[in-house]
Amino acid sequence: PEEVAGRQKAMLMVDGQPKKVALMEFDISTLNGNTRNEPLQILSATLRLYSMAQSEFGGYVSMIPGGEIDEWTTNWNNSAYGEGELGTDVGEFPSIWPDKYYDMDITHAFRDNGPLPRSFVIRVGSNHRNGVMYRSRDGGSKNGPRLILKFAYDPDVNKNLAKKFGSNPPTMAPTVKVTWQDAEAPDDPSRRYFNYD
Numbered sequence: 001p002e003e004v005a006g007r008q009k010a011m012l013m014v015d016g017q018p019k020k021v022a023l024m025e026f027d028i029s030t031l032n033g034n035t036r037n038e039p040l041q042i043l044s045a046t047l048r049l050y051s052m053a054q055s056e057f058g059g060y061v062s063m064i065p066g067g068e069i070d071e072w073t074t075n076w077n078n079s080a081y082g083e084g085e086l087g088t089d090v091g092e093f094p095s096i097w098p099d100k101y102y103d104m105d106i107t108h109a110f111r112d113n114g115p116l117p118r119s120f121v122i123r124v125g126s127n128h129r130n131g132v133m134y135r136s137r138d139g140g141s142k143n144g145p146r147l148i149l150k151f152a153y154d155p156d157v158n159k160n161l162a163k164k165f166g167s168n169p170p171t172m173a174p175t176v177k178v179t180w181q182d183a184e185a186p187d188d189p190s191r192r193y194f195n196y197d
Contacts, residue, residue, distance in 0.1 A: 010138030011052060012145070014059045014126050022059070022124040022134060023081055025069045026147045029118040042110045043150040047122060048103050050135040050143035051096040058093025058102065059124040059132050062086050063109045067121030081123050093124075096132065101143075122147075 012022035047061065064087035069079065076082045090106045110116065122145075126132060137144030 010136040010141065012049075012124070012134040012136045014124050014132040014134070015130060016127040017129040019076070019083070021076075021082060021126075023069050023074065023079065024122045024124075024145045025067065025071075025119060026122065027119045028116065028147075028149070042107065042116070044105070044148075045107045045110050045150075046103050046148040047090075047106050048101055048146040048148060049093075049124075050145075051100050051102055052098055052133040052135055053131060054095075054097050055128075055130040055132045056095050057126060057128045057130050057132075058096040059126045060092045061090050061104060061106070062123045062125075063088050063090050063106065064121040064123065065117040066119065068119060069121055081121060086125070087121070087123055 012024070013020045014022050051058070064081060064085060067081065067085075067087070069081070081087070088109060090109045091104050093102055093104065096102055124132075124134070134145070135141055135143040
């Protein structure tokens with residue numbers, strides 16, 4: 001935690017000088033489980049970060065499938081993700097403002113790469129001297145980093161998962177017979193019954 005504007009806040013700091021990177025591990029093993037019921041594909045994946053500072057550049061974002069970190073002991077000197085393994089580039093945050101959410105679509109990082117990883121690390125780095133700060137999850141913050149995933153399931157294989165995690169795919173034709181019914185006005189309509197824009 002560091003003191004910012006008189007309040008204690010836990011931050012993920014990103015800077016080019018001195019060099020600082022933010023690392024976030026996401027465990028999705030409980031979602032795909034590497035079982036036969038795993039999602040056929042990820043429809044969308046969104047990284048959401050909450051900015052705590054203003055900067056002309058919010059940082060480069062990359063993804064390391066299968067990556068792991070220990071949030072209690074990982075630091076610049078013992079991490080492979082400082083200047084070593086940078087992962088697959090997924091995008092960048094342009095200028096950011098404090099007290100705002102910033103979303104990045106990272107769906108493409110999950111497509112055509114074989115089975116879903118059980119976990120991965122998101123790395124945010126910069127070569128600018130900009131002092132970016134994002135809110136961490138420390139203290140149970142509701143503004144901590146979020147990964148928002150939408151899955152597609154084959155409803156014929158697992159209807160329960162399809163209902164729980166996403167809607168069934170659209171049918172080729174209506175599943176109910178559509179019939180036309182003329183509207184009937186009430187015998188004694190109120191003044192507000194006929195209401196047109």
